[in-house]
Amino acid sequence: MLDLRYIRAHRDHVENVARSRGITVSLDKLLALNDKLSELRGHLERAQAERNAASHAMAGLEERQRQAQRASLKALGDTVTKLKQRYAELEQRQTELASAVPNIVTDDVPLDPNPEHNRVLRAEGAKPTFSFPPRDYLTIAEKLDLIDTARAAKVSGTRFGYLKGAAAELEFALVRFALDYVAEQGFIAVVPPVMVRDEVIRGVGYLEAGGTLERYHLDADGLYLVGSAEHALVPLHMNERLAADELPRRYAGFSTCFRREAGAAGKDTRGILRVHQFDKLELVTVCLPEHGDEEFNRLLGIEEGLLRALGLPYRIVQLVSGDIPFPLAKTYDVETWMPGQGVYRETHSCSTALDFQARRLNIRYQRGAERGFVHTLNATGLAIGRTLIAIIENYQTKKGFAIPKKLRPYLNGRKDVTAE
């Protein structure tokens, strides 16, 4: 949710940004409605003042005198009721229109609808070389019986997978490793709910712009399955006012993530790169507005640190406005080198929502007499499946693959995974 005053003052900009994100908004309608609402509020409050005064006067009267007043006061009360109803209707309409307006983007984000124009900012890490033609992860993993999508299809359908044996163990090693890494940076480990109320996920901003199609909904309970721990971590402090000295709050949430992949028909159908269910460690920061940039850099730094520690080559990509999710104002993707496929694939992202989510969820800060909405940021710690893919491909050997050194302590010192 954007501040209506901001929309009023920067109408063209808001419209341009929305257009570049492929979203049509009707700001004229919204602002006209807002004007109408102000006017109506004046009427309503005056009517209420009149009724309140008359009612208070009744308190001191005798029953007979009251009787004489009732009819006229009744009329006053009815006027108030009618105005109230009208006001509530328009206000709801305003909320709907305002909620459909996507976030703005930060000044450094190119206004461009075309994701092909995402810009690679830099590449880091040396790509591995092999004395043999590198294979892709699935070939290796199936040979070692680590990933089984064929049987998963039998049990659950397409876009599911079983992680077995060393792959399953690697998942826990990766999580443990990443948790240790971020704990040093002040992140609190969290295992959040994976089902959240409809209005909460709406507040986080992931139902707009086709979002309902991408989410799994439990109709009987009015709950959505989260697509990321972000969906449960950002609202952790909803309807709270946090003292400035309690900020920033940094959370590392581990959860299973559920995605329909509704817009990805026929894309990446093989293996476990793009599946309906995967596990991920997600980082979320809630901070004062002036610390937003610093936190963004911190989160990006953690992502890079983790990949560096795992010895995986990666590059940083700045997304154009058209590729940034609805509630976010700036996103960098981190793409990891996949030598078996010969391409970089997205494994991480790092974003700020500015105060967009905080407004919708009513998360504020207080510093002395000053109050305002916090900034919320989120970044991938490690997406387990994709990290697994990257490790298998980058560390592959003729017989299997090696375990990155930093992970070995989490696997009882194991050095590699091979056929035997």
Next chain:
RNA sequence: GGAGGGGUGCCUGAGUGGUUGAAAGGGCUGGUCUCGAAAACCAGUAUGCCCGCAAGGGUAUCGCGAGUUCGAAUCUCGCCCCCUCCGCCA
């Protein structure tokens, strides 16, 4: 899933139709006292929106929503949440 009880301000906790945004105590802030502190005493201490340079005023808010009424924290209905017991269960 069944049966009960309950949701009031930063906290505890009064309040069952009439100037109640809300008693009292605690906490917190400021002050007096003190070399300093404690204690004591005094004062202050919710938020959103609107009008206003300000002082101030208006309005809404006692889980959320609707209703009854001239008037609702107080009555009625629906929903949400919490607690206790039973059932079930990792």
